[in-house]
Amino acid sequence: MALQTELAVFERAAETKGKLLRVEGDRPGPTPRQLVLTFDVGRILIRPGGDGLSATRVEDRSALPEGLVALDEEEPWWRLLGSPLARVWAPEGGLAGGVCLQFRADDRAPRIVSLWAQGASVSVRLENPPG
Numbered sequence: 001m002a003l004q005t006e007l008a009v010f011e012r013a014a015e016t017k018g019k020l021l022r023v024e025g026d027r028p029g030p031t032p033r034q035l036v037l038t039f040d041v042g043r044i045l046i047r048p049g050g051d052g053l054s055a056t057r058v059e060d061r062s063a064l065p066e067g068l069v070a071l072d073e074e075e076p077w078w079r080l081l082g083s084p085l086a087r088v089w090a091p092e093g094g095l096a097g098g099v100c101l102q103f104r105a106d107d108r109a110p111r112i113v114s115l116w117a118q119g120a121s122v123s124v125r126l127e128n129p130p131g
Contacts, residue, residue, distance in 0.1 A: 052097015
């Protein structure tokens with residue numbers, strides 16, 4: 001992941017405290033090949049890329065890939081729907097190509113999801129919040 005460019009897509013959603021409204025992927029489970037996070041401030045399409053993850057803002061729903069299925073009721077997404085994106089960072093000392101998303105502020109029972117490029121898939125993990 002080209003950190004400055006790719007993180008900026010997520011950072012814009014965090015700056016506006018964008019609320020997670022919907023999650024879709026090309027297949028169910030914790031390792032979709034394409035993942036779409038829809039916030040009240042826009043959509044982010046996440047795919048594995050050459051160096052890690054590729055994150056692209058998608059303005060119009062018609063520009064999304066076909067065949068997406070709702071992941072709203074899957075782990076960890078059902079826990080996060082309606083929650084604002086509070087913070088985004090690249091994990092230190094972690095694998096290349098990862099990003100951590102903190103939903104909810106530190107004083108509001110935060111939930112952290114890490115996304116990693118894992119071959120041709122995006123690996124999704126719910127992490128323990130710091131503290």
